[in-house]
Amino acid sequence: MQRIGSFSETMQIKVHTNEEILNELTNLHKKYPHITYLYEIGKSVQGRPLTVLAIGKFPMKHIPGIPEFKYVANIHGNEISGRELLLCLADILLINYGKNEVLTRLVDRTRIHLLPTMNPDGFTEAIPGSYGWLQGRTNAADVDLNRDFPQRLNPTMIRNIQPETSAVMQWTKSIPFVLSANLHDGSMVVNFPYDDGRVEGIEAKTGDHELFVVLSYLYARAHKYMWKKGPRCINQHDDDDLNEGITNGNKWYRVSGQFFSCLLSSNSGIVDGGMQDWNYVFANCFELTIEMSCVKYSTNDQLKEIWNDHKFALISFIEKIHHTISGFVLDEITGTGISDVQISINNLGKVIISSTDGDFWRLVIPGIYNVSFQHFKYETVVKTVTISKKKPYEFLNVTMLRKRHTRNFTEVYLTKSQVFLPLIVLVRRT
Structure with missing residues (x-):
């Protein structure tokens, strides 16, 4: 070629x-x-x-x-x-x-x-x-x-x-x-x-x-x-x-x-x-x-x-x-990478998991995506990303804030290729 x-x-x-x-x-x-x-x-x-x-x-x-x-x-x-x-x-x-x-x-x-x-x-x-x-x-x-x-x-x-x-x-x-x-x-x-x-x-x-x-x-x-x-x-x-x-x-x-x-x-x-x-x-x-x-x-x-x-x-x-939405998921206070964050796009398709250092890659095609970042210890973050043929990728540094220990919530959390099903979820949209 x-x-x-x-x-x-x-x-x-x-x-x-x-x-x-x-x-x-x-x-x-x-x-x-x-x-x-x-x-x-x-x-x-x-x-x-x-x-x-x-x-x-x-x-x-x-x-x-x-x-x-x-x-x-x-x-x-x-x-x-x-x-x-x-x-x-x-x-x-x-x-x-x-x-x-x-x-x-x-x-x-x-x-x-x-x-x-x-x-x-x-x-x-x-x-x-x-x-x-x-x-x-x-x-x-x-x-x-x-x-x-x-x-x-x-x-x-x-x-x-x-x-x-x-x-x-x-x-x-x-x-x-x-x-x-x-x-x-x-x-x-x-x-x-x-x-x-x-x-x-x-x-x-x-x-x-x-x-x-x-x-x-x-x-x-x-x-x-x-x-x-x-x-x-x-x-x-x-x-x-x-x-x-x-x-x-x-x-x-x-x-x-x-x-x-x-x-x-x-x-x-x-x-x-x-x-x-x-x-x-x-x-x-x-x-x-x-x-x-x-x-x-x-x-x-x-x-x-x-x-x-x-x-x-x-x-x-x-x-x-x-051709991905990629980047790092970081603790808002310490700046360290967060592993096992569940990352989904438009609530469809595969949920991927951030690696040990908080880095992640989510393959995508052109479109507008609401990218959700969820972890049982952190407040959920949602980012909106536009992918085009001209620019088929986007890099994100995502910071997540730890949930307060006094917060009253119940959730089920399963790591890796399983499912994150929060019964009460706190969402920050940016």
């Missing part, structure tokens, strides 16, 4: 083994130690590391005010293009740092986490050049990891979660991620929540449906042809005409209870929920599922074409993390 400009590329585009993936990540870290951090979030069933490369001006830890982004690939071991594209993405972000203005600004203003393989065990069982659905899809315990997250419709079914899933859940909870995508193969479409609805085949809309539609279409439109109307994969398993290259997950097919869950696993403890819904409902993160290619296990030549088709979309999607 002309806006991003030209950039250098040096990564060899080919099918890398698990060991080669780790070597490439290690070499990138050694070459660019000041803007990378290599870390492990856990291990697979067979003991293979789940290794993440973080890229940013301050890569080793969360810096208040800098948003956190993640790409996760290869949750299905036989879907391999994401593994390779994340290596290529890391390569261009690093070798063009200080040379390409857009890429440099992205690295300076964002901490970007890349997990090339969530299912390294499954990859070892996958068959090269395959269009097939099954061989290598599951982990070593024969569990489909994208059916292994707690369900939003039945969140109490939490048992026997696989080590790969548990590692990703703990990782996602430990860092204040704002935006994410998981990379798949098998079609050519951007899938957005909810994946699970009461009735399959109709849209299961979130409270942020319009936002998800915009995010999805922005990715599809930055792809060479994903956004065009027509069948996704001619003469393949999926011949649907998905409008403009995007789809609601449940309208396409329902994750929980659908036939892969039964077919692929004999593990009676399967939880049967998908990763993108879990991110939205149970974490602080908005996530999309991106189907990169019609072929599950692409050849080297196919991977080169897939990379050229997706590279600008992968970059552009990261940029959307800055």
Whole structure:
């Protein structure tokens, strides 16, 4: 894309083994130690590391005010293009740092986490050049990891979660991620929540449906042809005409209870929920599922074409993390950051939570928003914010006044992804 400009590329585009993936990540870290951090979030069933490369001006830890982004690939071991594209993405972000203005600004203003393989065990069982659905899809315990997250419709079914899933859940909870995508193969479409609805085949809309539609279409439109109307994969398993290259997950097919869950696993403890819904409902993160290619296990030549088709979309999607209402929530007296403040917009959509230092990011599209800040120890604050196409972001420093201990009120307060239900609320409008 002309806006991003030209950039250098040096990564060899080919099918890398698990060991080669780790070597490439290690070499990138050694070459660019000041803007990378290599870390492990856990291990697979067979003991293979789940290794993440973080890229940013301050890569080793969360810096208040800098948003956190993640790409996760290869949750299905036989879907391999994401593994390779994340290596290529890391390569261009690093070798063009200080040379390409857009890429440099992205690295300076964002901490970007890349997990090339969530299912390294499954990859070892996958068959090269395959269009097939099954061989290598599951982990070593024969569990489909994208059916292994707690369900939003039945969140109490939490048992026997696989080590790969548990590692990703703990990782996602430990860092204040704002935006994410998981990379798949098998079609050519951007899938957005909810994946699970009461009735399959109709849209299961979130409270942020319009936002998800915009995010999805922005990715599809930055792809060479994903956004065009027509069948996704001619003469393949999926011949649907998905409008403009995007789809609601449940309208396409329902994750929980659908036939892969039964077919692929004999593990009676399967939880049967998908990763993108879990991110939205149970974490602080908005996530999309991106189907990169019609072929599950692409050849080297196919991977080169897939990379050229997706590279600008992968970059552009990261940029959307800055289309937010963001800032800090501070104690009016001490000036210190307040964590666990519940932040909602127009009383709709996801309630997000301020992080340890009081920083927050709320993804938005153009519109006028009443932004509410609630905490059980503080008086509620409401700010009115206007977001436009010309200025798709707003920064706020919000101060909150502690409630007086003599105030007579009753309230119920649940932290994180639960619900704040004040019975009597004191509101300050500014």
